[in-house]
Amino acid sequence: MNNHEIDYKLYGDDMQFVEVELDPQETVVAEAGALMMMEDGIEMETIFGDGSGSSGGGIMGKLMGAGKRILTGESLFMTTFTNTGSGKKHVSFASPYPGKIIPMDLSEHDGKIICQKDAFLAAAKGVSVGIEFQRKIGTGFFGGEGFIMQKLEGDGMTFIHAGGTIVEKKLLPGETLRVDTGCLVAMTRDVDYNIEMVKGVKTALFGGEGLFFATLRGPGTVWIQSLPFSRLASRVFAAAPQTPGGKSVGEGSVTGGLFDLLGGKN
Template sequence: KKKVSFASPYPGKIIAIDLTHFNGKFICQKDAFLCAAKGVSVGIEFSKKLGRGLFGGEGFIMQKLEGDGMAFMHAGGTIAKKELQAGETLKVDTGCIVGFSQTINYDIEFIGGIKNTVFGGEGLFFASLQGPGTVYIQSLPFSRLAGRIVASLPRGGSSKGEGSLLGGIGDLLDGDNRF
């Protein structure tokens, strides 16, 4: 036996799934797949509805994991595993989906209203996931994390004054005489 190690591309959590528990197929967000054991193939899963592709953004092109081995997905923030019963529906932001079993009925819905259009935050569309089946969701998709990092960067070459005491000493030695 040999061992292999792998790491996530950005801060988050790794989710291990055994495809034999999902009848050999699992659908995941296009940037969620991390790696898989021999015997697992990775393909593209297209939405069956054209409207999803035009308006759904992240939810249109998904990855399908097929086979009989272990697969690993990566997600950001808090991860929740939901077991939906037959007919039970979960509505989430499209970017918050990590993956779901093939038994889930997946659709994208427009969130109407002017308030949602102006103040909606991540977008104007929700994913509607209807059971039975398993769904993994994340609280901090990479696109949202990247947006928050960019928004917190200093603008105009000035520092926000954040950092440790050592950072302040470094600024002083570097000729920054703000003290």
């Protein structure tokens, strides 16, 4: 194996974190800001590039790897955590919002997983975090993730995060699954990903589900999330105070809200 072999343990249910156990000189790579805690004897270092640890291409290769991360909306830097001590040490990484952490052994998925742009949390050193361009114009414009998704390549453990409850679906050859574009978390390399427009004018305009959904065709495995962060954020924003007095327009009684709109005090 090219990747460092790491052991791990998941804690929690809806607000999870993963504890990684490192043998001496083992390294784990994590997204900037993912650290929760670490034991004495672990050395932290900020790096450029894709986290694979490859020196191919020298400084230009590292700059290209960092540039690819910018295209996916991630930080320019990644952080490595190396056990420089003599015994086993532990470092923990927390999920950024309510949901689940999905551990994946890339060697069990032909060495590659394609996932949404902000899904990556941490991985064994040697896993490459790159970009995957959507070749189809319709998928790029209306797929909810744009033209660019993340690809995780290697043969080691990686951890991705998504919102709500996660379901894993194995698709047979030719089997099709239609999902909301924001609910797709990850898929294996052989899954055919496309976008379809919702049929029917009334359904498209008044169904409340958007104009497009993702069509996933097997063979392969897909991971679906029940609560995309964008959906959670829009509900939080809608409930946030919208008036100078600190109350949302819809807060309280109907008459109180109307009174607020007319400039009175409730």
